[in-house]
Amino acid sequence: MYDVIVVGARVAGSPLAMLLARRGHDVLVVDRASFPSDTVSSHFMQQTGLARLREWGILDRALAGCPPFRNITLTYTGIEFDGFADPIDGFTETYAPRRTSFDAALVDAAREAGADVRENTAVEDLLWEGDRVVGIRAREGDGPAYEARARVVVGADGANSIVADKVGAEMYDRHPGGCFIYYSYFSGLDWTGAHHRTGFGHEQMGAWPTNDGLTLVATMARREKLRSYRRDVEDNVAGTISRCAPELVEELRDTGVREERWRPMVYPDNYYRRSAGAGWALVGDAGYHKDPFTGQGMSDALKHAGLLADRLHAGLSGEQDLEAALAAYVRERDERTHHTFRFTLAISELELSxxxxxxxxxxxxxxxxxxxxxxxxxxxxxxxxxxxxxxxxxxxxxxxxxxxxxxxx
Ligand SMILES: Cc1cc2nc3c(=O)[nH]c(=O)nc-3n(C[C@H](O)[C@H](O)[C@H](O)COP(=O)(O)OP(=O)(O)OC[C@H]3O[C@@H](n4cnc5c(N)ncnc54)[C@H](O)[C@@H]3O)c2cc1C
Incomplete structure (x- = not known):
């Protein structure tokens, strides 16, 4: 019997498991992936997320091999912002670490803290006693299904969360996703800082440095353009960049070498999900998701893992009623994210009022x-x-x- 089972071991799940294990709780964390493992994400970190990693003593290992940047050129339909934020939590720079190394560092940190980490393990169902969740049914690879029990099961299993599905956690404040993305990694580009450019035709490009001397190059456009876009990705990407950031397209064509395949994705909806109940909770994208435009997903996942760890500790140690602690976590998460959620919705349609x-x-x-x-x-x-x-x-x-x-x- 564990204190907590965490389903999903990436940005939300592993830090939660690590923080609880450090406080002496028995934690099982499972993920169907085996790490290092990539996932669809443009992985732009915000300083507030970096601050959590520093506080937990895992900043350097999470960012290993990733260069900092201290300038952002952000254009939005002809309006140009060039510069950077004043120091936030002491950070004068930020990073975009590859998820392969970033997520693996978080998994290692959870394991080191004493959590029982099981990779290549998929959760197939939840166990119930009455209307209370009491555990999971899971399977490692093709092995036999087995059960594990805990006082609380946390879904840190992303937008298509099986935990949310099995407990029937309904969405609220739901808004359809506006865009799709194509992104890949290029060598041979020497672009200073990060570029985030939104053009007049409901399209956008982003580029920032990441691990291994590569630059992430992404283009985004409204969903209705997807059908025509996918007919000739290379040409459409170059077209979007030439319209959104004309001064960059020449270097991309002349010296840029695409090192990996294009990764496409239609964005999931923007939503909150009911994120706590009898014996369960949701954290990260499982409970709250917004358009990647504002690049807050990873930082929010870290912040909310910290918040949930505090509340769970209070509930598990008897300082606070467990259900009340989980309800307080959801209330705080929603209060703290409300404004960013509205801001993201307002700008992610790629058109300003x-x-x-x-x-x-x-x-x-x-x-x-x-x-x-x-x-x-x-x-x-x-x-x-x-x-x-x-x-x-x-x-x-x-x-x-x-x-x-x-x-x-
Ligand atoms: C196209 C795109 C671009 C983005 N760009 C950025 C960005 O630039 N900056 C940023 O901060 N955020 C960005 N995000 C958002 C960010 O990627 C997410 O907010 C973040 O990954 C959420 O972390 P998580 O741990 O909650 O979930 P995830 O990263 O989705 O991890 C969930 C984990 O759960 C596991 N899992 C799922 N189901 C099961 C199961 N049944 N059994 C076992 N394991 C299971 C999965 O294998 C996975 O490892 C972007 C998202 C998208 C889609």
Whole structure:
């Protein structure tokens, strides 16, 4: 009998298992993957996520071989932000570590902390006593199915979570995903910092340095373009980049060498899921997912693993009623993410409202607000502060730019 079984061993699952094991709890963590293992993700980390890794003493190993960057060029339909956030939790740089090495480092850290980590192990069902989840039925490879029991089963098993499915965790605040992505890894590119460019035709490109001297190059477009896009990926990718970042396309064609296959994905919906109940909880994408535009998924998964570990510890050690502790975790997660969720929804359709267009234009013209903008995207400046009416009034006054009619009244 374990205290906690965690299903899924990537960004949410392994840190949760590690933190609980460090506090003396008996933890089993299973994943159907064997690590190192890649997954679909453009893996841009935010400073707030890096801070969690540093706090847990696993920053260096998670980022091994990955170069930092300290500049972001972000364009949005003709508006250009160039710079970086003021230090967040002491970080003046950020990283985009390959998931193969990043996730493997997290799995190793969970194992070192004393968690029972079982790879190549798929969960097929949950065990119940009445309406309470009491364990899992799992299988290693083609081996026989077996059962394991715990006081709490946590689904850290991603957007298509089997735990969420089996407990019937319904979604709320659900919004359809807007875009699809094609991405790959190139050698031979010497682009400074990160590029995040949204063009006028509901399309976007992103590029940032990662492990092994490679640059991740991605293009995104609205879902309705997928059928025509996939007919000639190479040509469409080059077309998107030439429209969104014309100064980069020549180097891509002349010196860039694509080292891996194109990875396509239609984005899952944006949603929250009911994330706690009798004997179970959800963390990471299993419980909360938003468009990758704002690059918050991994950092949120780390932050919420930390939050859930604290609450679970309180519940398991008897400091707090277990169910109340889990409910508090969900409440805090939702409160802390509400604004980023709305911000992500607002910009991920790749078109700004007149009001936001005016705010972004003025912000890009102000060095101070540009840093604030990058700080907000990185999760270090609360959206409430960025959009506070007094702050926006100051922004429009100092830049001499005019707010859209909705704000002027
Ligand atoms: C195209 C794309 C680009 C993205 N780009 C970024 C980005 O730039 N920055 C960022 O921060 N985030 C990004 N994200 C989001 C980020 O990848 C996720 O938020 C993050 O991976 C969530 O981590 P997780 O641990 O919750 O789930 P996952 O990473 O999905 O891991 C879930 C794990 O559960 C395991 N599992 C599932 N079912 C079972 C089962 N039945 N039995 C056993 N194991 C199981 C899987 O094998 C997997 O290893 C992107 C996402 C997408 C789709």
């Amino acid at each position: 007149a009001e936001w267009d005016a705010i972004f234009r003025a912000a890009a013209a102000s060095p101070e607000y540009t840093r604030k903008f990058f700080g907000m995207v990185a999760g270090g400046v609360p959206g409430e502060e960025f959009f506070a009416p007094d702050n926006l009034a100051w922004l429009f006054e100092t830049t001499g730019m005019s707010p859209a009619p909705a704000l002027a009244g």
